[in-house]
Amino acid sequence: MAADRKMERKNQTIVTEFILLGLSDDPNIQSVLFATGLLIYMFALAGNLAIIVLIWTDQHLQTPMYFLLRNLAITDIGYVSSTTPKILWNLMSGHKTISFAGCAFQMFCFLITGGVEGGLYTVMAYDRYAAICHPLHYTLLMNQSVLRWLLAACWTTGGVNATFNTAFVFSLNFCGPNKIVHFFCDIPPVLNLSCSDTSLAELVTFVISGGILVASVSIIFVSYVLIVLAVLKISTAQGRMKTFSTCTSHLTAVSLSYSTAILMYATPSSVRSREVDRVISVLYTVTNPLLNPLIYSFKNKEMQAALLNLLGKKQHS
Structure with a gap:
């Protein structure tokens, strides 16, 4: 019996790499x-780097909103780089x-x-809630100290989610097939290869990741309910449109990001094919970092002015 258990443990540690x-x-x-x-990767890097440089160098963009946008661009570079270089290497080398x-x-x-x-x-x-609903107190609500704490909270939350999920997934035994039916090491396809009971790892993903997602969506939803109520109090239609237009870029980015994530993680895998999973994964891993620079700069007059100002300085130098 002891020899059988020893052999079983040995067999459960044979997977040293995945395909x-x-x-x-x-x-x-x-x-x-x-x-x-x-091409997509290069455009994503170029677009996000352009946002970082513009916000870093232009004095007119030293506001809380652009501070957050700059950090979003930095994060998007890390996000797309966590998967795409490996994908490209696999495609090139075979x-x-x-x-x-x-x-x-x-992961x-x-x-x-x-x-x-x-x-x-x-x-x-x-x-956006603070700027529209409390414009007189905006600089107090979103001062540099508050921004640093909020940014630290984002990284802490992301770190906790990543640490617990990764730790629980890779503490499992992988003793059989090692072919991941995916283009990167995402949680669901890796869990499918484990020969252990995955219920605890799935519960951790559901509780931690699901809890963070619900909290995030709830805060965004409540913020926009309050924003809409504040906008409706504006007397002129032109004023309402102008005020709410400052939210359109954020709403577009959030809709793209969360719709694909919810479709991937909140719907039963039994109702989706593997091909559909791959398409959805491409959307939330590659497309979002590519589109965010376009979403936040396409109709943003301040970003356009900063770009023209930077190009003008280079031409005169």
Whole structure:
């Protein structure tokens, strides 16, 4: 009996690496996927770096809203970089393996940056609430000290979520198949490979990640209810439109981010195919960091003015 248990424990530690099956099993489109992925990644990096530089260098953008936007751009770079370089390497080299430790590290980086991004969306909703509902006290409600504490809370929440989820997932035994039917080490496909009881890890994900998601969505929802009530009190239609227009970028980004995340994690996997899962995953891992710079700068006159000002300085220098 003791020998059998020893052999069982030995067999449960044989998985030292995983194989990421990627976006498609068709080898004929690997080059197309690589070119597309590289292009998206480069545009995402360029767009977010541009936002960071503009806000960092332009004195007119030294406000709480742009402080949060700059940190969102920094987080988006980390978010898209937690998965995309490995995807591109796998597509280019044809080697789809990732070590056990590498898989855990990728999951941790993905979860912490994703958690921080969600936290920043929540803080940005509070920022819009403070600006619209309490304009006379805005500088007090969103001063530098408050901003630093809110940013620290975002990273703490993201860190707790990432640490607990990653720790519980990779404390399980992996003693059989090692092919991850996905293009990165996300929680659901990794859990599917475990030969242990995954109920505790799933409960941790549900309680911690679900709790953070519910709290975030609730704060955003309440903030916008109060914003709408305040906007409705404005006497002119033009005034109402002008005031609420400051929220459209944030609402668009939040809608894109949370709709895909909820679709992926809050709906039963039995009603979705693996192909649908991969498409949804692409949307919330790659597309959002690509679109955020466009969403926040396309109709933002202050960002456009900062860009023209920066280009003008370079031309004169």
